[in-house]
Amino acid sequence: MQSLGMQVLFQGTNFLRLLQGLWVSLKIAVISMALSILLGIFLGIIMNSKKKWVKALCRIYLEIVRIMPQLVLLFLVYFGASKHLGMNLSGELSAVIVFTFWGTAEMGDLVRSALISIPKHQYESGYALGMTERQVFLRIIIPQTIRRLIPSIMNLLTRMIKTTSLVVLIGVVEVVKVGKQIIDASRFTTPSAAFWVYGMIFFLYFAVCFPFSKAAAILERKLRD
């Protein structure tokens, strides 16, 4: 009977539907990641500012993100916004807002530490060659920072993808939800469907995240040498 249970994955369009569900999760992750990178670079530069109140503000923002579970933030936006702003945010949009809010903080912190790690003589050599502050930043500092950031960005992306699994709890139809539908539909024909479907989803997430985290590890090793 075990071999029969596995067939539920490939009955009809089931497998295709699972992949489509996964695509919804990935889309949310990629859009939030792109926004986080853009906003995070700004935040990272701002965080190195010498003004006390800017530092304090950034610190509070980071601390909020560090402490609040992403699920709680999702609930706040999804349930809170519909009540107070009178807007009916879709689950997807709330997810993008929350993940961008979270990702920007993480990204900002990464950019900040990468900027600090650039040795001072890099700036000074630039100035000594008569470059303006803008030129030094755009041509010397930013390219080096980005090189150092790539492994961390990839790690953050895998975390983002993993966290998108939470959006099923605010009603987005993504891979876990599709899995539930398949399980419910085949409850009587294949009782062991839950085992295979959740096992498959587990494997799918692994198949998506593993290449990124492996690549990040390899790049990190390369950078160190």
Next chain:
Amino acid sequence: MDFGFIRESIPLYVDAALLTARIALIGILLSGMIGFICCIIRVMRIPVLRQAAAAYIELSRNTPLLVQLFFLYFGLPRVGIVLSSEACAVIGLAFLGGSYMAEAFRSGMDAVSKVQIESGLSLGMKPMQVFFHIMLPQAVTTSIPVFCANIIFLIKETSVFSAVALADLVFVAKDLIGISYRTDEALLMLVIAYLILLLPISIICSLIERRVRYAEFGNAGVVSGH
């Protein structure tokens, strides 16, 4: 805001917070143990187990906790293994946390310089003695910031337990929203509960981190002085 309602719902949140804290504590302790075992296996280069540990770490780091929990809670009963939701939560958290803790130990072990190990061996210490008396203390000190980050991360991850019918903080908040439609009060209490749970830990962690970094600078000075 209806403060009467908030006052009435406090006991519910306290119960849920205690449950969350209990499961987080057990899960974190187990993850520490799993991480430590993986670390011993790796350092001692035990053949087959080493590959198994590496596979486990990759598998657990690259999949979301929610999917792991769904597999444990809804998937396994279909093949005859029935777990209670608390058992699922603890196993899931330990499975996830174990790999993070293992990586923390690993980064600490990698930071121990080779000279230290060789000196120990040449003094006639056994490999096990070198491991416990020389490598481990140094590794643990250098990884303390990572351990702290992992602990906070794991406590945050407990928020998904509501999905396997465990009456944790999120579960209570969702319940109250469903029963009474008092979204604001329920969400406010949820945020406050997590603040109370995590803010002290976060502050303690930053204090420890500063302390460790301070020690690190001292050591660096001594090393470069020689």
